[in-house]
Structure formats: C-alpha cells, structure tokens
Amino acid sequence: MTATLINGNALSKIIRADVAARAAALAQQGCRPGLAVLLVGDDPASAVYVRNKIKACEEHGLHSSCDRYPADLSEAELLARIDALNRDPAIHGILVQLPLPAHINSHKVIEAIAAAKDVDGFHIANAGALLTGRPSFRPCTPYGVMMMLQAAKIPLSGASAVVIGRSNIVGKPMALLLLEAGATVTICHSKTRDLASYTRAADIVVAAAGQRNVLRADMVKPGATVIDVGMNRDETGKLCGDVDFESVKEVAGHITPVPGGVGPMTITMLLVNTLTAAEQAYAQRLPSHIA
Ligand SMILES: Nc1nc2c(c(=O)[nH]1)N[C@@H](CN(C=O)c1ccc(C(=O)N[C@@H](CCC(=O)O)C(=O)O)cc1)CN2
Numbered sequence: 700m701t702a703t704l705i706n707g708n709a710l711s712k713i714i715r716a717d718v719a720a721r722a723a724a725l726a727q728q729g730c731r732p733g734l735a736v737l738l739v740g741d742d743p744a745s746a747v748y749v750r751n752k753i754k755a756c757e758e759h760g761l762h763s764s765c766d767r768y769p770a771d772l773s774e775a776e777l778l779a780r781i782d783a784l785n786r787d788p789a790i791h792g793i794l795v796q797l798p799l800p801a802h803i804n805s806h807k808v809i810e811a812i813a814a815a816k817d818v819d820g821f822h823i824a825n826a827g828a829l830l831t832g833r834p835s836f837r838p839c840t841p842y843g844v845m846m847m848l849q850a851a852k853i854p855l856s857g858a859s860a861v862v863i864g865r866s867n868i869v870g871k872p873m874a875l876l877l878l879e880a881g882a883t884v885t886i887c888h889s890k891t892r893d894l895a896s897y898t899r900a901a902d903i904v905v906a907a908a909g910q911r912n913v914l915r916a917d918m919v920k921p922g923a924t925v926i927d928v929g930m931n932r933d934e935t936g937k938l939c940g941d942v943d944f945e946s947v948k949e950v951a952g953h954i955t956p957v958p959g960g961v962g963p964m965t966i967t968m969l970l971v972n973t974l975t976a977a978e979q980a981y982a983q984r985l986p987s988h989i990a
C-alpha cells in the first residue's frame with residue numbers, strides 16, 4: 700500500500716471530544732442540546748444509522764428523542780410531528796432519516812423543518828445559504844469530508860477536484876464546499892461520458908455514486924486524494940464503498956476506507972451541527988434555549 704489512510708474513526712474521536720466539552724459547557728448554563736430523530740419504515744440500514752446517532756448523542760452529553768413509525772405513516776402525520784418538534788424548546792435539531800417511503804414527499808417534509816433546527820442541512824434555506832456563501836448548516840457527509848481533507852492537510856485552493864454523484868445530500872453540496880475552498884470542481888454522474896478522462900486529471904476525487912468499483916486504479920492520477928462516500932455490499936455481503944480500494948490504494952496519495960472512513964464522520968458532524976444549533980438558540984435567547 701502506498702496511500703496514506705485518512706481514518707474517519709480516529710478523526711471522529713478528536714472532534715467528538717470537543718463536542719462533549721462544548722455540550723457540557725452549554726449544559727452548565729442551563730441549555731442541554733437536544734436532537735429529535737424521526738424514522739419511518741423498517742429499512743434495516745436506516746435503523747442502524749438511527750441507533751448509532753442516538754447512541755452518539757447519549758455518549759457526548761446531548762439529549763435525544765427517537766420516533767419510530769410504521770412504513771404506512773401518512774405524510775400529514777409526519778408533518779404534524781415536525782410542527783410539534785419545531786415548537787419544542789428542548790429540541791434544537793430535527794432529523795428525518797432518509798430515504799422515506801415512496802408515498803411521502805421528502806422535499807415537503809424537509810421544508811417543514813424549521814431552518815434553524817435543520818441539522819442535516821437539507822432545507823432549501825440552508826442549501827441556498829451554502830450556494831450563496833453564507834453561514835448555514837452544512838450537510839453532514841460533505842462537511843465530514845471537508846474535515847478529513849483539512850485534517851490530512853490536503854491543499855484545496857487551486858486543486859482540481861472531481862465529485863462523482865449529483866445527489867442533494869452528498870454530490871451537490873460536496874461540490875459547493877470544495878468550490879468554496881478554492882478548488883476547481885467538476886461534477887460527474889451516471890450520464891457522464893468517459894468518466895476516467897475527468898478523474899485521471901484530478902488531484903482530489905470524491906466518489907459518491909452509490910455504485911461499486913466506480914473508481915479503479917487506472918482512473919486515478921498517481922498521488923491523488925481519493926475519498927469514498929459509497930456504502931455498498933459485495934457479493935459476499937461485506938460492506939464496501941464505490942472505490943476499488945485494493946487497487947486504488949497502490950496509486951493514490953491519500954485514501955479513505957469503507958468502513959471507518961466517511962461514514963463515522965457523518966454522525967460526528969451531525970453532533971457538531973446539533974451543538975451549533977443549540978449554541979445559536981442559546982445566544983439568541985430563543986425560547987428553545989431552555990433545556
Ligand atoms: N437524514 C439523513 N438521512 C441520511 C443521511 C444523512 O446524513 N441524513 N446519510 C445517509 C446514511 N447515514 C446517516 O444517516 C450514514 C451512513 C453510514 C454511516 C456509517 O457510520 N457507516 C459505517 C458503516 C456502518 C455499517 O456497518 O453499516 C462506516 O462507513 O464505517 C453513518 C451514517 C443516508 N440517509
């Protein structure tokens with residue numbers, strides 16, 4: 700292996716220690732940060748992620764609540780619950796686990812969350828703030844990737860970056876964050892012709908396509924930084940990313956593993972966003988500062 704591993708578990712530990720200290724300081728002033736998580740349906744992977752989010756809150760001094768609903772919950776019932784949480788002073792962050800069942804309009808649900816409590820950073824107000832370079836809650840996965848690049852001291856200003864994937868929760872915000880940091884950014888996706896011609900020229904490749912082996916060794920510039928956001932299963936059921944790790948690690952300069960790379964950072968940045976929401980509410984003495 701020639702590439703240096705960027706370890707999301709190790710970096711998470713450092714950031715989470717800071718979260719715990721900030722949460723304790725805020726709690727001492729009478730404001731315990733609170734996160735509400737809403738899970739609809741019985742997708743096993745979503746259940747694991749939600750459980751890990753609640754556990755992370757418990758371990759770092761954040762209050763949390765979790766509502767689990769059957770897959771046939773109506774959109775109106777979900778919206779009513781969000782409305783109640785928007786007005787709940789003990790709750791600073793609200794998160795609806797995605798994906799939602801097909802009969803629920805996820806855009807409508809996300810827009811129903813108060814932007815000040817949208818710790819996923821998916822609300823159109825937060826997405827628009829990111830687009831226009833104003834402070835906002837940054838979506839947790841791309842925010843986590845930025846922290847990993849910073850921790851590994853990867854130069855971003857003037858770098859050529861390729862993001863593979865154009866989803867609202869990873870690809871698009873990832874591209875905007877890299878652009879904000881001064882990179883020259885190309886977004887590639889399932890309709891891109893000759894993907895390798897883009898990735899071979901890139902200093903940084905972020906793979907978020909949801910497809911195994913989308914990036915192979917012959918598609919990577921020697922020494923490039925490769926970030927794997929993918930979460931797939933191989934033919935034996937083992938968790939793997941979008942990157943052919945075994946071959947790419949021999950060419951790249953830095954690489955993230957799956958598991959133990961970007962995944963844990965997603966939950967870490969959720970804690971950071973929730974704490975920030977609580978600190979902002981407390982600073983503005985909104986009714987929601989009362990724990
Ligand atoms: N409301 C949201 N829904 C979804 C988000 C999100 O940020 N907000 N992101 C993904 C899923 N996700 C968090 O919700 C998530 C995915 C993966 C991990 C993680 O820690 N992965 C581990 C492996 C876990 C395993 O063994 O299965 C790793 O990579 O090491 C955390 C969070 C979609 N939905």
Ligand SMILES: [Mg+2]
Nearest residue numbers: 864865866888
């Ligand atoms: Mg895509």
